[in-house]
Amino acid sequence: MNTEMRIKTDTLYREVADKVAGLIAQGTFRAGDKVPSIRQMSRQMKVSINTIKVAYGLLEDACIIEAKPQSGYYVRPKLPAIPEEPDLNPPKPVSLQLTSTELVIRLMQDILDPEKVQFGAAIPAPDLIPEQKLSRILSSVNRRHGKESVAYAIPPGNKKLRVQIARRMLRAGCSINPGEIIITNGAAEAVFLALRTICRPGDTVAVGSPIYFNFIQMLKELGLNIVEIASSPSTGLHLKSLKLALQQTDIQACLVISNFNNPFGISISDDKKEQLVKLLARYRVPLIEDDINGNLSFGDDRPTVARSWDKYGDVLLCSSFSKTIAPGYRVGWIAPGRHYEGVLHQKLITNIASASPTQLAVADFLESGGYDHHLRHIRREYAAKIGSMSEAIGHYFPKGTRVTRPQGGFALWVEMPRAVDGMQLYKEAWKNGITIAPGTVFSTTDDFRNCLRLNGAFWSEKNKWAIEALGQKATELATKSQHL
Numbered sequence: 209m210n211t212e213m214r215i216k217t218d219t220l221y222r223e224v225a226d227k228v229a230g231l232i233a234q235g236t237f238r239a240g241d242k243v244p245s246i247r248q249m250s251r252q253m254k255v256s257i258n259t260i261k262v263a264y265g266l267l268e269d270a271c272i273i274e275a276k277p278q279s280g281y282y283v284r285p286k287l288p289a290i291p292e293e294p295d296l297n298p299p300k301p302v303s304l305q306l307t308s309t310e311l312v313i314r315l316m317q318d319i320l321d322p323e324k325v326q327f328g329a330a331i332p333a334p335d336l337i338p339e340q341k342l343s344r345i346l347s348s349v350n351r352r353h354g355k356e357s358v359a360y361a362i363p364p365g366n367k368k369l370r371v372q373i374a375r376r377m378l379r380a381g382c383s384i385n386p387g388e389i390i391i392t393n394g395a396a397e398a399v400f401l402a403l404r405t406i407c408r409p410g411d412t413v414a415v416g417s418p419i420y421f422n423f424i425q426m427l428k429e430l431g432l433n434i435v436e437i438a439s440s441p442s443t444g445l446h447l448k449s450l451k452l453a454l455q456q457t458d459i460q461a462c463l464v465i466s467n468f469n470n471p472f473g474i475s476i477s478d479d480k481k482e483q484l485v486k487l488l489a490r491y492r493v494p495l496i497e498d499d500i501n502g503n504l505s506f507g508d509d510r511p512t513v514a515r516s517w518d519k520y521g522d523v524l525l526c527s528s529f530s531k532t533i534a535p536g537y538r539v540g541w542i543a544p545g546r547h548y549e550g551v552l553h554q555k556l557i558t559n560i561a562s563a564s565p566t567q568l569a570v571a572d573f574l575e576s577g578g579y580d581h582h583l584r585h586i587r588r589e590y591a592a593k594i595g596s597m598s599e600a601i602g603h604y605f606p607k608g609t610r611v612t613r614p615q616g617g618f619a620l621w622v623e624m625p626r627a628v629d630g631m632q633l634y635k636e637a638w639k640n641g642i643t644i645a646p647g648t649v650f651s652t653t654d655d656f657r658n659c660l661r662l663n664g665a666f667w668s669e670k671n672k673w674a675i676e677a678l679g680q681k682a683t684e685l686a687t688k689s690q691h692l
């Protein structure tokens with residue numbers, strides 16, 4: 209070997225040793241971690257096995273790594289004394305003193321906790337999501353639509369999907385042109401885009417109350433005032449109250465969940481839908497109609513949408529496949545009537561487009577007829593779950609408790625005796641591994657303190673204990689307050 213070669217080899221093994229020592233100092237490999245094997249390192253750094261052996265020898269001598277027989281090289285537990293990494297965000301003890309925004313965030317984040325009984329957020333039952341079928345469809349559409357599946361699905365979005373949606377809406381008594389539909393990231397984005405299009409900060413929106421808690425947060429964040437219109441737990445929105453609000457307040461939009469609403473689980477009748485659309489038309493107030501649960505009817509037919517009575521293009525119909533197919537697919541849509549151009553623009557500037565592969569997959573699922581079969585199955589299952597959960601509530605909750613009678617979806621609204629504080633029950637339940645949605649998050653008022661919404665999708669005999677525990681605690685709280 210000539211001198212020049214030797215020098216080069218010398219620097220090479222030092223280079224390798226320095227590189228590995230550097231990775232350890234930066235924390236890429238920590239005490240106890242296995243470092244890449246001699247063979248891997250030789251391939252990665254494109255140097256000979258011998259060079260790596262010498263480099264690792266140097267690191268061993270410097271007590272930075274150690275060899276373990278039959279296993280490889282590991283970072284030595286005792287690293288040279290480097291000060292601890294900064295810990296600017298040490299974990300805080302869990303606080304149950306939450307603002308309503310924090311509570312809503314907690315309700316959503318708790319979905320990720322497999323240890324909790326998920327009676328809180330209104331998410332579908334995992335075993336009623338056709339996961340394997342979807343994964344087959346997804347890989348098949350990715351294969352068949354290679355370029356399309358990786359390109360932007362520029363709004364209005366996938367045409368096949370829009371055609372399928374338009375066809376299905378005929379069953380809701382509603383004729384929509386596929387060219388009027390815009391695909392969104394779920395129904396939440398559909399409603400958000402509608403509000404952004406119609407309203408300006410400082411405007412006022414009338415909402416059917418109580419209402420899905422994310423909508424309250426959304427309206428507040430957009431700087432909109434909320435006028436809550438009272439609703440009956442059996443027949444929905446009180447039109448008289450809405451009329452009064454329209455007469456007395458300058459209202460720019462009305463937001464209503466027309467079918468199997470969240471949180472009551474009930475629908476407004478056809479009559480009322482017609483009157484609602486006519487009343488709003490008289491005041492030239494657009495209606496944002498959320499029909500996310502419309503396909504989850506326990507009966508044979510799905511209900512109509514208020515949009516069917518719209519003559520002026522002033523009903524912005526919003527929905528998604530989050531409850532019926534998969535919430536994580538984030539496939540929703542809006543048919544915004546005469547507000548089409550505005551909503552399209554809002555969609556483009558908000559996030560350009562919705563994901564392409566899931567649009568293709570949902571279109572395929574709808575087109576193949578698999579969706580109808582799936583819907584029949586989950587509707588039966590949810591009907592049974594809501595039935596059994598209601599019975600269990602009747603059995604375990606304190607006397608005087610009332611529950612709604614949903615005809616679809618999987619939300620169940622529970623009104624407990626006045627003395628029971630839903631927030632107190634939420635806190636106790638949370639500590640015992642059960643999440644529930646306390647009534648107060650569904651309103652800006654204090655009117656629903658003694659109420660809860662339960663996610664019936666997670667009812668099973670296995671989770672019956674959780675209803676029993678909730679009932680016992682509610683009874684305790686009711687009794688305690690009687691003695692005060």
Ligand SMILES: Cc1ncc(COP(=O)(O)O)c(C=O)c1O
Pocket residue numbers: 330393394395396397420465469470498500527528529530531535539540
């Ligand atoms: C009534 C209602 N609208 C909208 C949403 C949000 O739906 P998505 O996940 O499709 O955005 C939900 C979710 O629970 C809901 O209950």
